[in-house]
Amino acid sequence: xxxxxxxxxxxxxxxxxxxxxxxxxxxxxxxxxxxxxxxxxxxxxxxxxxxxxxxxxxxxxxxxxxxxxxxxxxxxxxxxxxxxxxxxxxxxxxxxxxxxxxxxxxxxxxxxxxxxxxxxxxxxxxxxxxxxxxxxxxxxxxxxxxxxxxxxxxxxxxxxxxxxxxxxxxxxxxxxxxxxxxxxxxxxxxxxxxxxxxxxxxxxxxxxxxxxxxxxxxxxxxxxxx
Ligand SMILES: *Cc1c(COP(=O)(O)O)cnc(C)c1O
Numbered sequence: 001x002x003x004x005x006x007x008x009x010x011x012x013x014x015x016x017x018x019x020x021x022x023x024x025x026x027x028x029x030x031x032x033x034x035x036x037x038x039x040x041x042x043x044x045x046x047x048x049x050x051x052x053x054x055x056x057x058x059x060x061x062x063x064x065x066x067x068x069x070x071x072x073x074x075x076x077x078x079x080x081x082x083x084x085x086x087x088x089x090x091x092x093x094x095x096x097x098x099x100x101x102x103x104x105x106x107x108x109x110x111x112x113x114x115x116x117x118x119x120x121x122x123x124x125x126x127x128x129x130x131x132x133x134x135x136x137x138x139x140x141x142x143x144x145x146x147x148x149x150x151x152x153x154x155x156x157x158x159x160x161x162x163x164x165x166x167x168x169x170x171x172x173x174x175x176x177x178x179x180x181x182x183x184x185x186x187x188x189x190x191x192x193x194x195x196x197x198x199x200x201x202x203x204x205x206x207x208x209x210x211x212x213x214x215x216x217x218x219x220x221x222x223x224x225x226x
Pocket of ligand 1: 033035056076077160197198199213214215216217
């Protein structure tokens with residue numbers, strides 16, 4: 001297992017991409033996507049100073065979270081409304097706020113605890129039918145609606161872009177950056193742009209990502225057991 005070497009290589013690449021685009025490496029957060037990866041491997045990286053991990057499935061997440069609650073857990077998968085109760089007060093940030101009914105349920109559950117949740121709005125940047133997310137042209141309208149919900153702190157936007165060659169993904173990253181910048185220019189207090197995965201996090205950073213979600217480049221190919 002070369003997880004530690006791999007994550008250091010990813011970090012080096014993040015640094016290089018940051019400098020190339022005139023930014024500081026500290027402006028970019030690496031979320032190690034650990035879905036399907038055993039808890040002892042996560043713990044090993046945690047013990048070596050890596051504190052941000054991303055999970056997709058509620059059941060798997062809650063088990064791992066109980067084992068290592070100190071981690072900053074990012075929930076990045078599609079979240080069913082009836083499973084919101086299992087993640088309340090357990091995650092550092094939700095990346096996949098993709099519909100208003102989910103926002104309402106989250107707001108209700110968090111309000112009951114007196115806590116707030118940090119969330120990113122998922123944008124369906126490739127307008128793909130099989131993917132969740134808000135249509136790019138509806139982002140501002142959606143922002144206005146969810147920012148009314150008091151227990152949700154909207155921190156930015158996220159996308160799962162169409163699966164293509166890294167250089168072909170740039171156009172989606174540019175579109176996301178433009179949406180992000182436009183919202184900021186209009187005064188929405190958002191600071192996070194989550195985009196880019198193992199194949200294309202360098203391109204994503206060069207186009208303005210502040211969070212990259214990297215799984216297989218750290219942990220190798222995933223073996224799905226479901
Ligand atoms: C699995 C996953 C990733 C990581 O993908 P890799 O290609 O393994 O880096 C990133 N984001 C989301 C939403 C994912 O589901």
